[in-house]
Amino acid sequence: MERKKVAFYTLGCKLNFSETSTIARSFHDEGFDRVEFEDVADIYVINTCSVTENADKQFKQVVRKAMKLNDKAFVAAVGCYAQLKPEELAAVDGVDLVLGATEKFKITDYINDLSKNDMGEVHSCEIQExxxxxxxxxxxxxxxxxxxxxxxxxxxxxxxxxxxxxxxxxxxxxxxxxxxxxxxxxxxxxxxxxxxxxxxxxxxxxxxxxxxxxxxxxxxxxxxxxxxxxxxxxxxxxxxxxxxxxxxxxxxxxxxxPHFHIPLQSGSNDILKKMKRRYMRELYSERVSKIREVMPHACIGVDVIVGFPGETDEHFLDTYNFLNELDISYLHVFTYSERDNTEAAEFEGVVPANVRAKRSKMLRGLSVKKRRAFYESQLGSTRTVLFEDENKEGYIHGFTENYVKVKTPWNPELANTLQEVTLTKIDDDGLVRMEFVNVLA
Structure with missing residues (x-):
C-alpha cells in the first residue's frame, strides 16, 4: 500500500516551529511521508498564530493554496488561533479538522478517516485543561x-x-x-x-x-x-x-x-502601566546597560508595539526618543491590533489606523538605522559564522554569534559549518561581507 503524504505550514513564532516539528515526527512514526507544502499531499497541517490580524488572513490563503494543490486533501488546523476561534476556522472552506491546545499533539488519533468533511470538525478544550x-x-x-x-x-x-x-x-x-x-x-x-x-x-x-x-x-x-x-x-x-x-x-x-531579544513594548511608563507590563522603562535601561558592560559586542533586539489605545503623540515620541538613545541593535515593530476577549479591546483612545501605520514606519526606519550602526561597529572584528544550507541567488548566508548576517559566494561545503571570519564591509543589500581567517576546514 502506498504511504500517505503529509505537509506542514507554520505561521507565527519559533515556538510554533518547534511544535510543528514534533507533530511531524508523530506522523512519521505512524507511517506517513513528509513532503514540502508546495507538493501534492494527502494531509495538510497548518499551525496557526493569533498574534496579528494578518495571521487570520494568512490562514485562509494557506488553506486555498493547499486546496489548489489537491482539492481532495484533508486539511487540519492546530495552534493558537485554532484554540481561540475554532468555529471560525472550521467554517473556512476546505478545513476538515480543528484541534485546540490540548489535542494538537494527538493529531494522528483524529485522522483515521481522511474523507473531506462538509464542515470542519472541532476538538478543542477549555483552556484551563x-x-x-x-x-x-x-x-x-x-x-x-x-x-x-x-x-x-x-x-x-x-x-x-x-x-x-x-x-x-x-x-x-x-x-x-x-x-x-x-x-x-x-x-x-x-x-x-x-x-x-x-x-x-x-x-x-x-x-x-x-x-x-x-x-x-x-x-x-x-x-x-x-x-x-x-x-x-x-x-x-x-x-x-x-x-x-x-x-x-x-x-x-x-x-x-551574546544575543538577547528583550520585549519592551513601549518606552512610555504611562503606556506600560496600561499594558500591565511588569517593569518600567528604567529597569529596561538597566538591563541594556548591564549587557553592554559585560558584552560590549552583544546584539540586543527589542519588541515594541505602536498604536496602543491611549498612545498620544507625546507617548509615541517618548518611545521613539527612548529607543533612539538606547544602545540596541534592531527592533521588531508590531502595529497594535484589537483582539477579542482582551482588556485593551475595551479601552478608550483608539489610535486611527493611519496614525498607527505612520508610527510603525518611523520605528521601522529607526530599526534600519540601529542595525546599520551595529553592523558598522562590528567591521574589522573576527567572529564565528554558522552557515545555512540554502543557495540564495549565488550566495550562502550565515549568522555570527552576535547575530550579524553575512554572505559569501555559494559553496555547498560551508553549509552547517562554523567558520572563523573577519567582517570586512557592508554590502548594498545590508548584509556583511567577510574574509575567512583560516582555510576552510
Whole structure:
C-alpha cells in the first residue's frame, strides 16, 4: 500500500516551529511521508498564530493554496488561533479538522478517516485543561534547532491572547530538556535556540503549580554543559526575568552567544502601566546597560508595539526618543491590533489606523538605522559564522554569534559549518561581507 503524504505550514513564532516539528515526527512514526507544502499531499497541517490580524488572513490563503494543490486533501488546523476561534476556522472552506491546545499533539488519533468533511470538525478544550506539558523541538528544518522549554503564560498583559490560547505557565522537566538537547546534538545540529512563551518563567511545575522546581538560571547553567552543542541562543525573554546572574553567566559561557531579544513594548511608563507590563522603562535601561558592560559586542533586539489605545503623540515620541538613545541593535515593530476577549479591546483612545501605520514606519526606519550602526561597529572584528544550507541567488548566508548576517559566494561545503571570519564591509543589500581567517576546514 502506498504511504500517505503529509505537509506542514507554520505561521507565527519559533515556538510554533518547534511544535510543528514534533507533530511531524508523530506522523512519521505512524507511517506517513513528509513532503514540502508546495507538493501534492494527502494531509495538510497548518499551525496557526493569533498574534496579528494578518495571521487570520494568512490562514485562509494557506488553506486555498493547499486546496489548489489537491482539492481532495484533508486539511487540519492546530495552534493558537485554532484554540481561540475554532468555529471560525472550521467554517473556512476546505478545513476538515480543528484541534485546540490540548489535542494538537494527538493529531494522528483524529485522522483515521481522511474523507473531506462538509464542515470542519472541532476538538478543542477549555483552556484551563491545558495544564500538562508537551516537550518539543524542531530539527531537520534548518541548521539550528528550536528547543521548547516552557509553555503558557501567567501574565495578564492587556493586549495579549496568548494565555487564552496556550494556558497557564508550565515547564518541561530539567531531565527532559537535557535529553532533547543531547538528541539534537547527536544529529549534528550546531545551534539550539531556547524557546517558549515566557521562558524566563522556566521552572514552574508541569501542572502549573506556582512553585518553581528550577530557575531559568539553573537551566542555562545545565545546558552549557551539554556535549556537542556549539551554540545556545536565548530567544525572547522578559526584562524583569532576565537577571544579572544570567547576563554575567552568558558573558563567560562556553556555548551561550551574546544575543538577547528583550520585549519592551513601549518606552512610555504611562503606556506600560496600561499594558500591565511588569517593569518600567528604567529597569529596561538597566538591563541594556548591564549587557553592554559585560558584552560590549552583544546584539540586543527589542519588541515594541505602536498604536496602543491611549498612545498620544507625546507617548509615541517618548518611545521613539527612548529607543533612539538606547544602545540596541534592531527592533521588531508590531502595529497594535484589537483582539477579542482582551482588556485593551475595551479601552478608550483608539489610535486611527493611519496614525498607527505612520508610527510603525518611523520605528521601522529607526530599526534600519540601529542595525546599520551595529553592523558598522562590528567591521574589522573576527567572529564565528554558522552557515545555512540554502543557495540564495549565488550566495550562502550565515549568522555570527552576535547575530550579524553575512554572505559569501555559494559553496555547498560551508553549509552547517562554523567558520572563523573577519567582517570586512557592508554590502548594498545590508548584509556583511567577510574574509575567512583560516582555510576552510
Amino acid at each position: 491545558a495544564d500538562f506539558y508537551v516537550g518539543s523541538y524542531s530539527i531537520g528544518d534548518r541548521t539550528r534547532a528550536f528547543l521548547k522549554v516552557q509553555d503558557g503564560c501567567d501574565y495578564k498583559c492587556t493586549y495579549c491572547t496568548i494565555p487564552l490560547a496556550r494556558g497557564i505557565s508550565r515547564s518541561d522537566t530539567m531531565e527532559n530538556v537535557m535529553k532533547n538537547a543531547k538528541e539534537i546534538s547527536e544529529k549534528g545540529i550546531k545551534e539550539i535556540v531556547l524557546t517558549g512563551v515566557n521562558i524566563g518563567d522556566y521552572g514552574k511545575g508541569e501542572f502549573g503549580n506556582k512553585k518553581h522546581e528550577h530557575t531559568f538560571f539553573e537551566l542555562v547553567q545545565n545546558l552549557d554543559k551539554v556535549e556537542g552543542i556549539e551554540r545556545l541562543r536565548i530567544s525572547s525573554i522578559e526584562p524583569n526575568l532576565l537577571k544579572n546572574e544570567t547576563i554575567d553567566f552568558v558573558s563567560q559561557s562556553r556555548t551561550f552567544v
